[in-house]
Amino acid sequence: MSSSAPTPAYRRLSVEERRSQLLAAALSLFAHRAPEEVSLDDVAEAAGVSRPLVYRYFPGGKQQLYEAALRSAAEELQQCFDEPREGPLMPRLGRALDRYLTFVDEHDAGFSALLQGGSVVETSRTTAIVDGVRRAAAEHILSHLQVTAPGLRLRMTVKVWITAVEAASLLWLDEGKQIPVDELRDWLVDQFVAVLSVTGARDPGTAALVRALTEDG
Amino acid sequence: MSSSAPTPAYRRLSVEERRSQLLAAALSLFAHRAPEEVSLDDVAEAAGVSRPLVYRYFPGGKQQLYEAALRSAAEELQQCFDEPREGPLMPRLGRALDRYLTFVDEHDAGFSALLQGGSVVETSRTTAIVDGVRRAAAEHILSHLQVTAPGLRLRMTVKVWITAVEAASLLWLDEGKQIPVDELRDWLVDQFVAVLSVTGARDPGTAALVRALTEDG
Numbered sequence: 001m002s003s004s005a006p007t008p009a010y011r012r013l014s015v016e017e018r019r020s021q022l023l024a025a026a027l028s029l030f031a032h033r034a035p036e037e038v039s040l041d042d043v044a045e046a047a048g049v050s051r052p053l054v055y056r057y058f059p060g061g062k063q064q065l066y067e068a069a070l071r072s073a074a075e076e077l078q079q080c081f082d083e084p085r086e087g088p089l090m091p092r093l094g095r096a097l098d099r100y101l102t103f104v105d106e107h108d109a110g111f112s113a114l115l116q117g118g119s120v121v122e123t124s125r126t127t128a129i130v131d132g133v134r135r136a137a138a139e140h141i142l143s144h145l146q147v148t149a150p151g152l153r154l155r156m157t158v159k160v161w162i163t164a165v166e167a168a169s170l171l172w173l174d175e176g177k178q179i180p181v182d183e184l185r186d187w188l189v190d191q192f193v194a195v196l197s198v199t200g201a202r203d204p205g206t207a208a209l210v211r212a213l214t215e216d217g
Numbered sequence: 218m219s220s221s222a223p224t225p226a227y228r229r230l231s232v233e234e235r236r237s238q239l240l241a242a243a244l245s246l247f248a249h250r251a252p253e254e255v256s257l258d259d260v261a262e263a264a265g266v267s268r269p270l271v272y273r274y275f276p277g278g279k280q281q282l283y284e285a286a287l288r289s290a291a292e293e294l295q296q297c298f299d300e301p302r303e304g305p306l307m308p309r310l311g312r313a314l315d316r317y318l319t320f321v322d323e324h325d326a327g328f329s330a331l332l333q334g335g336s337v338v339e340t341s342r343t344t345a346i347v348d349g350v351r352r353a354a355a356e357h358i359l360s361h362l363q364v365t366a367p368g369l370r371l372r373m374t375v376k377v378w379i380t381a382v383e384a385a386s387l388l389w390l391d392e393g394k395q396i397p398v399d400e401l402r403d404w405l406v407d408q409f410v411a412v413l414s415v416t417g418a419r420d421p422g423t424a425a426l427v428r429a430l431t432e433d434g
Contacts, residue, residue: 117334117344127334152395156388163384164412167377175369187415194411195381198404 248324
């Protein structure tokens with residue numbers, strides 16, 4: 001090795017590449033451990049760099065890294081919701097849920113820590129990121145249902161169901177992933193139709209939607 | 218007024234009474250404002266005492282007062298679940314929900330701040346208090362259903378429904394309490410039967426319960 005290039009790894013990557021690499025290391029650590037159990041040294045070690053280098057890219061330390069990793073995970077999660085607007089509606093919801101549950105499976109400890117609350121890294125910013133994902137999920141569902149001006153009761157039903165999906169995912173993780181993921185998906189799809197029907201019994205707009213859904217096949 | 222009793226209010230109350238009075242003042246402030254918007258001075262003023270006196274009782278300041286108020290609110294909320302074990306099951310659930318929703322209505326801003334997360338006063342202790350209430354709610358429901366050894370799917374269904382009740386309550390507050398509270402209660406009771414039926418389609422134990430429930434009323 002020539003002494004003029006003692007730390008080739010530090011030189012090889014552009015600023016953007018290095019940032020991405022640190023973020024990927026952070027994300028894989030935060031995915032499988034509670035944030036309390038991840039240190040900046042762990043991130044540096046996982047990325048094969050020094051702790052000062054991590055600080056150069058993330059001067060806010062662990063909190064900044066956590067938020068950046070969460071933002072990146074939120075983008076990945078939102079991509080789960082992308083589904084072509086063709087074919088029967090319930091299989092579309094089933095496919096989106098499949099991708100969502102795969103994400104949950106692959107980010108288990110981080111997902112639990114994030115949604116269970118009370119974590120040291122939880123701030124109004126992290127809450128806003130999570131709320132953004134929930135909002136995107138609701139918008140996707142309403143757009144697939146081809147509802148442009150949803151009434152209050154329909155909006156509430158969709159949002160409450162999204163919370164139910166999160167709660168079921170957390171319990172599924174808590175219980176050691178005992179239930180087969182296909183069963184969990186079908187259970188959640190059937191719950192969607194069931195709660196929509198309950199709302200439809202009180203709300204004519206939702207009732208029309210339920211008829212369209214069940215005739216849809 | 219005699220100069221020998223310049224601050225009668227400070228003498229009149231026992232230590233326990235004073236503590237209760239400060240707690241009641243804190244609870245009424247935390248019920249209607251986000252914790253960020255309540256200061257120790259506000260609590261002192263509401264209780265008609267000095268700030269140092271508040272500190273004497275709650276040396277941990279606002280955080281300690283918040284947690285004590287939350288503990289007291291959690292006890293009050295758990296009392297909502299007490300319901301005699303007689304008569305048809307669904308009306309029992311309806312009455313417990315009525316009391317729960319009255320509590321939500323009377324603690325609106327505090328309830329929202331607590332459950333929306335990301336608050337400065339949120340800690341693993343406050344999360345544990347909230348989880349304790351959820352656990353108590355699930356135990357009450359299963360005991361009314363006379364299930365002593367609930368299977369995983371039934372437990373998940375009950376817990377997910379409890380989360381749905383919380384989510385619906387939050388949305389109800391967010392949307393300015395537009396939906397009549399009786400409609401909200403009936404909607405949640407009907408959702409309970411609906412999601413239980415969805416689980417019953419996969420789980421024989423739950424199916425037997427659903428039959429008993431629908432024959433009951």
